[in-house]
Amino acid sequence: MPNRSPAPQPRPERIPHREDPTPADIRRWRRYLADEQAEAETYRALAKKRKGEEREVLLALAEAERRHEQHWLDKLGPEHAAKRVSPSFGTRLFGVFARHFGSVFALAMMQNAEARSPYSTDPDATDQMEADEAVHTEVVRSLAQRSRARMSGSFRAAVFGANDGLVSNLALVLGVGATGVGGGVVLATGIAGLLAGALSMAAGEYVSVSSQQELLDASTPNPETARKLPALDVNANELALVYRARGMNADEAASRAAEAMALQTGLTTDPVSAVDTTESLEELGTPMGAAISSFLCFAIGALFPVLPWLFGMVGLPAVVTAAVVVGAALLFTGGVVGVLSGSTPWKRALRQLVIGYGAAGITYALGLAFGGVVAG
Incomplete structure (x- = not known):
């Protein structure tokens, strides 16, 4: 008999705000609130060590955590929210790494934590919060990968x-x-x-x-080729052969070559013809290092x-x-x-x-x- 995969478990029904939450609910919401506040602070601490796009992404993650924080504040109400509790040990550890160690450690730990979010099974969290955490996992994964590449x-x-x-x-x-x-x-x-x-x-x-650097150098287009594009015969455009050699079919190659000719963009600036080896070289490091x-x-x-x-x-x-x-x-x-x-x-x-x-x-x-x- 063939193996059958288990039937998917139904998601718990979301329960609206209760006027009479139990003591267990209060404790759980307070812990969620503390974790969200600590995670937002961790993202802000990481943002201070970054600039440009990475800084903006981290600050946006902190803002998303602030929205989740507000959800638990609303759930608790002023009376119950006044008493604060400490965040979980793991969340506190993220903050220590973010402030005192390399961001790659903090991001790697945050990636693991975001993937284990309890909101997917907690009936008091919203569907949007669950979706947010799933997206956060992928965002942090990408940021962590960029940090790993710089040191790998x-x-x-x-x-x-x-x-x-x-x-x-x-x-x-x-x-x-x-x-x-x-x-x-x-x-x-x-x-x-x-x-x-x-x-x-x-x-x-x-x-x-x-050896790996030499292989990457051999795969990098010659920048001098870009300067010769205006001299190509548009009726016998050999630039299309470059695109075909990189995996396009004849029609796609001809279309892309025509665009490149019209814009007079070079091989080093076109996103398809150029081979970006910068990130690969970063990942390799230097031979002596x-x-x-x-x-x-x-x-x-x-x-x-x-x-x-x-x-x-x-x-x-x-x-x-x-x-x-x-x-x-x-x-x-x-x-x-x-x-x-x-x-x-x-x-x-x-x-x-x-x-x-x-x-x-x-x-x-x-x-x-x-x-x-x-x-x-």
Whole structure:
């Protein structure tokens, strides 16, 4: 029998203003009011750090939250609205990030929060408020993506570098340590792994980013071509071939070429013929920046697993300490990635932990087996 998707649940009927709200209603409305006020303040704080279109968008979001705030004020009435409560912990945390840290963290967290709005199931919210929150999710998602693009090149290298350093060097020192060699050998192995891995990661990132930039440069139209458009033969317009090469059919290409000729716009100003690589280059970052970030973060990450041996610990206590220290670091890096990606942080954190411990566990088991064979 084929699987059947569950029938959609009916939306709760909206209930008009009640003259006798229950104490639970009052508490819930007060919390909504506090959250809306705090979110509006967060958007205004973010707007202070932006200019131009992004600033206007953030201020418009703050104004929308103010409308929602007024809804709950009307629901509560003057008597009940006079008593204020603290916003939820998550909402307060958004404000802290907005005021003291980069806006990309605050926007990523706001994106996740807007997507989990309770208004879709709360009968005391309006359909317009529910729709507003759905649209806010997409607006914040777009703003967060723009912020991620500005930092994603070096940040990507930094996160991957730190994670690789943590996992690879933990696996290395545990695998070597499990064979029964002395603590000095384990420490030397860990330091060698740190340097080798950091240099390898830096070189790889430099080559990778450089190659991608070269590919983007090769895809950018030659600006000199725009100056030659007026000399084209309008009866044998080869500009149409440019548009056809970019995916248009013959009629569409001819129409667009005619428009370009009439307006005498160049390849670099026409929205179809030009290839805008500015945002792509921002996302990539610079080769040297990616290499340096990767080197430093891999080295820092790879240092954690060797700390117990660096401080003179040996044997099983050193192994357990290294696993605990690296596990905490993996949870942190996974949580940061989760926040920035707009997903649930703890899921990403646990995923990082499981992958890291899995790799280290395999090499530790192999080290034990190899040590047993050598001893035998």
